[in-house]
Amino acid sequence: xxxxxxxxxxxxxxxxxxxxxxxxxxxxxxxxxxxxxxxxxxxxxxxxxxxxxxxxxxxxxxxxxxxxxxxxxxxxxxxxxxxxxxxxxxxxxxxxxxxxxxxxxxxxxxxxxxxxxxxxxxxxxxxxxxxxxxxxxxxxxxxxxxxxxxxxxxxxxxxxxxxxxxxxxxxxxxxxxxxxxxxxxxxxxxxxxxxxxxxxxxxxxxxxxxxxxxxxxxxxxxxxxxxxxxxxxxxxxxxxxxxxxxxxxxxxxxxxxxxxxxxxxxxxxxxxxxxxxxxxxxxxxxxxxxxxxxxxxxxxxxxxxxxxxxxxxxx
Numbered sequence: 001x002x003x004x005x006x007x008x009x010x011x012x013x014x015x016x017x018x019x020x021x022x023x024x025x026x027x028x029x030x031x032x033x034x035x036x037x038x039x040x041x042x043x044x045x046x047x048x049x050x051x052x053x054x055x056x057x058x059x060x061x062x063x064x065x066x067x068x069x070x071x072x073x074x075x076x077x078x079x080x081x082x083x084x085x086x087x088x089x090x091x092x093x094x095x096x097x098x099x100x101x102x103x104x105x106x107x108x109x110x111x112x113x114x115x116x117x118x119x120x121x122x123x124x125x126x127x128x129x130x131x132x133x134x135x136x137x138x139x140x141x142x143x144x145x146x147x148x149x150x151x152x153x154x155x156x157x158x159x160x161x162x163x164x165x166x167x168x169x170x171x172x173x174x175x176x177x178x179x180x181x182x183x184x185x186x187x188x189x190x191x192x193x194x195x196x197x198x199x200x201x202x203x204x205x206x207x208x209x210x211x212x213x214x215x216x217x218x219x220x221x222x223x224x225x226x227x228x229x230x231x232x233x234x235x236x237x238x239x240x241x242x243x244x245x246x247x248x249x250x251x252x253x254x255x256x257x258x259x260x261x262x263x264x265x266x267x268x269x270x271x272x273x274x275x276x277x278x279x280x281x282x283x284x285x286x287x288x289x290x291x292x293x294x295x296x297x298x299x300x301x302x303x304x305x306x307x308x309x310x311x312x313x314x315x
Contacts, residue, residue: 002105003031004086004169007078009071010035013092014043016216021051021058023095023213029105034078035092036061039068044092072181072189079175088169093216095124096166100212104169107206115201116170118142118163122211126218137217140164145205152198152253155191156260165190166213167206174201179243187228188236195240199249237261238282245286254289258282258298275300 006024010017017035024033035048037060045060052058061081063069079087086108090096104117120141129137143161146154154160178196181189197203206212241257261282265275279300283290296302 002029002086002101002108003084004029004088004101005078005082005084005172006030006033006088006090007075007082008033008035008090008092009038009074009078010040010044010048010092011038011068011074012040012042012044014040014047015218016093016095017044017047018051019095020090020092021048023097023100024090025055025057026098027096027100029101030057031084032057032059032082034059034061034081036063036074036078036081037066038070038074039063039066070183070186072183072185076180076183079172079180082172085172086169087172087175089165090213091166091215093218093221094121094166094213095216096213097211101169103206103212107204108169111204113202114148114204115174116168116197116203117206118203118208119167119169119206119212120208120210121164121167121213121215123217124214126216129217133217139211140167140215141208142205143208145208148198148202148204151203152195153256155195155198156256162191163194164213164215165194166215167211168194169206170197170201170203177201182236182239184239185232185236187232192236192240196243199244199253200247234261234264237264241282241289242286245289248288251292251294254292254294255297258294262298272300 008020021033021035024030035058037045037048048058048060052060059081061077063073063077075089088101107117108114120139122139123137140163141161142163146160155162174197177200178193182192185192237257237260241254241261244254244257265278279298283295289295
């Protein structure tokens with residue numbers, strides 16, 4: 001059996017936190033449940049302290065001066081405090097299903113070279129949902145097993161779906177290769193770390209046809225805020241590009257990143273001059289890529305000509 005540290009970032013989660021913690025404690029593989037209280041103003045801390053009295057696996061931490069620092073910094077503190085070889089995450093308004101880690105354990109024991117396992121996650125509704133939401137809020141999963149070396153390309157394209165953080169179990173030492181969560185990202189920080197893990201680690205699929213955890217859907221979900229995601233999604237792509245350059249990733253993967261960055265830019269219908277300034281920002285801050293063929297390939301005027309004359313450039 002493997003030992004797992006479950007990290008729960010919590011901000012004003014008194015309505016859900018007990019269910020989340022108990023769902024983790026029910027898993028025999030869990031050595032500790034690390035709750036990082038991210039400056040909550042409600043009864044979150046009191047509930048966690050009460051649970052600590054009956055189970056010493058529950059551990060409570062908070063930032064200096066009990067500040068609110070956001071999900072990335074909060075998960076990072078949990079990672080730094082974790083004592084187990086394996087790490088799993090659980091958002092405070094979500095919960096695990098029985099035998100959450102049973103199959104993961106088998107896979108890690110059978111394949112000691114792997115760095116992580118991803119699984120399917122579904123939804124639990126605490127409020128009424130519309131017909132539109134019913135169609136959107138479906139199983140978070142990869143629709144088929146993906147070869148580890150091709151996982152990044154599959155994730156960035158979305159062609160085979162996505163996985164969610166509650167369904168991921170990784171070796172703690174994977175973070176020495178990827179770095180910790182990007183604390184500059186208010187949202188999309190999970191996508192950022194997933195892509196880095198796919199590029200730097202060996203991740204395989206676990207149970208992808210049925211859920212191992214459920215995400216809570218309620219009035220305060222951050223994923224309902226489309227404006228915030230619109231701002232931070234492009235920031236996430238940019239930070240990935242800078243990270244990829246510093247980590248000497250292949251030109252092939254850099255090319256993939258740039259393709260999707262420019263697709264997002266073109267949807268904004270910016271002027272050529274604005275896109276040129278953006279091109280300078282990207283490449284001047286990533287000088288190793290600046291002196292490559294990619295800087296010419298993604299120069300806005302060249303890209304514009306490709307759009308206007310695809311029959312020439314795509315031959």
